[in-house]
Amino acid sequence: MTLSKNKIKYIRSLELKKFRKEEKVFLAEGPKLVGDLLGHFACQLLVALPSWLAAHPEAHAEETIEATEEELTRASLLKHPQEVLAVFRIPEYPTDTDLPAQTLCLALDDVQDPGNLGTIVRIADWFGIHDIFCSAGTADVYNPKCVQATMGALARVRLHYCPLADFLSSLDKDIPVFGTFLDGENLYSQELADRGIIVMGNEGNGISSEIRQRINRRILIPNYPAGCETSESLNVAVATAVVCAEFRRRMQ
Amino acid sequence: MTLSKNKIKYIRSLELKKFRKEEKVFLAEGPKLVGDLLGHFACQLLVALPSWLAAHPEAHAEETIEATEEELTRASLLKHPQEVLAVFRIPEYPTDTDLPAQTLCLALDDVQDPGNLGTIVRIADWFGIHDIFCSAGTADVYNPKCVQATMGALARVRLHYCPLADFLSSLDKDIPVFGTFLDGENLYSQELADRGIIVMGNEGNGISSEIRQRINRRILIPNYPAGCETSESLNVAVATAVVCAEFRRRMQ
Known part of the structure; x- marks a missing residue:
């Protein structure tokens, strides 16, 4: 079976959120990424070179198409197309307020860059943080650029898009909701937790005033030497890493 | 004085390393960034709207040109040109082996993405790390994309491009040279230092075998829970942040 023009058009259309939303599917490319996601997400369509298919007899999809390199190149959104691409169904995860009561979660308040996400x-x-609650203004994780940037981590991390302020408001009052602020309390001298939510804000504006009111634990990542003139802030992904690393260090 | 076609051509040429190298200058755009860099680097050419110049009578350059918005737009490499741009002379810093003997430094072994750099x-x-030693294969920090991404930090951090393996070999044997490896020793259970060098590797290949031999302290950033199935690695900038944060936490 060859890859039809219509199928190529369908695959390429998934660059746009409109079509991903309509079809409730997303695109992933490359043997490493597709291999990581198969088995975690229902695969609607698998397109691969004969050599890849022969090497992966266990790969299961609703529809599998053997393609030539030329066909794959035409369907691919990558600069350097690889031997396999797949269309997966977007999972639906319940937005469960019990999660932050039991485990450590992240929340993103309008993180807009797909690379950062x-x-x-x-x-x-x-x-080991498996749930991320995202405001509606956060970038779409199923954007092909973002899917590629997750490098397979998407198989183990659930993203819950929800009205974030309402979600935070609905949590029990004793659940810690952390947020980073330039006038927060030093990350290294305050008590952390093994449950609750860590909120990270927008690249330019930080945490919005609406969400700020729902934060009950204000964190500062100290610069060095403390209080000296340095960059005004860290990139949001970098700040996320420094904070998560410290939460987990305390639990070791 | 208006901005001539030749000046516009000169400014735009600085997108290319060839011309930056020939002229030993780099381009920075926008009031925040230009403001941060003026006073730290010799300014060869300052191009700004009359309103910006009126508000910054202290701004000094070898040549200052008052430009219209249209002229600035034609000279700018940004999608959204701002009210000022400046051409600065690239500083020459001595590659001093005394530095890692006295303070904590970074070294980059072929970090290739300008955004990461x-x-x-x-x-x-x-x-508070003021010196970064870079292999010849590391991205050029004076690439306009990279200059913009530093957000002014370039004023306080010196980048030394050098033959990195030779430089590391020339250091005294008692100077700690740290590097991150998947089979390194847990970052949180080993002794760190307030001097020496932390080496970070290439995005795809990590630390090269040539440089690896010069590393005498192997670090692992532990995942959580330790040893479970997670992403195979962290982005190089993210890993840099987690490591630097821990070095500085110990010194607080």
């Missing part, structure tokens, strides 16, 4: 998903995966 | 310069600045 992908990096944050990798960081969450590295530090 | 810019982020690492901001991280160094935040954590």
Whole structure:
């Protein structure tokens, strides 16, 4: 079976959120990434070179198409197309207020850069954080650029898009909701927790005033030497990593 | 004085390393960044709207040109040109082996993405690390994209491009040279230092075998829970931040 023009058009359309939303699917490319995601997400369509298919007889999809290199190149959104691409169904995760009562979660308040979002998903995966609650204004993790940037971590981290302020308001009052602020309390001298939510803000504006009111634990990442003239802030993914690393260090 | 076609061509040529190297200058754009760099670097050419110049009578350059918005737009490499741009002379810093004997430094072994490099310069600045030694294969920090990504940290962090393996070999044997490895020793259970060098490797390949031999302290950033299946690595800028944060936490 060859890859039809219509299928190529369908695959390429998934660059746009409109079509991903309509079809409730997303695109992933490359043997490493597709291999990581198969088995975690229902695969609607698998397109690969004969050599890849022969090497992966266990790969299961609703539809599998053997393609030539030329066909793959035409379907691919990458600069350097690889031997396999796959269309997966977007999972639906319940937005459960019990999660932050039991485990450590992240929340993103309008993180807008797909690269930053992908990096944050990798960081969450590295530090064993499996749930990220995202405001509606946060970048779409199913954007192909973002999917590629997660490098497979998407298989182990659930993203919950929700009205973030309402979600935080609905949590029990004793659940710690952390946020980073330039006038917060030193990360290294305050008590942390093994449950609750760490909120990270927008690249330019930080945490919005609406969300700020829901934060009950204000954190500062200290610069060095403390209080000297340095950069005014760290990149949001970098700040996420420094904070998550310290939470997990305390639990070791 | 208006901005001539030749000047516009000159400014735009600085997108290319060839011309930056020939002229030993680099381009910075926007009031925040230009403001941060003026006074730290010799300014060869300052191009600004009359309103910016009127508000900054102290701004000094070898040549100052008052430009219209249209002229600035034609000279700018940004999507959204701002009210001022400046061409600065690239400083020459001595590559001094005494530095890692006295303070904590970073070394980059072929970090190739300008965005990662810019982020690492901001991280160094935040954590009070003022010297970064870069292999010849590391991205050029004077690339306009990288200059913009440093967000002014370039004023406080010196980048030394040098033959990195030779430089590390020339250091006294008692100077700690740290590097991150997946089979290194846990960052949180080993002794760190307030001097020496932390080496970070290439995005895809990590630390090269040539440089690896010069590393005498192997660090692992532990994932959580330790040893479980997670992402295979952290982004290089993210790893830099986690390591630097821990070095500085110990010194507080």
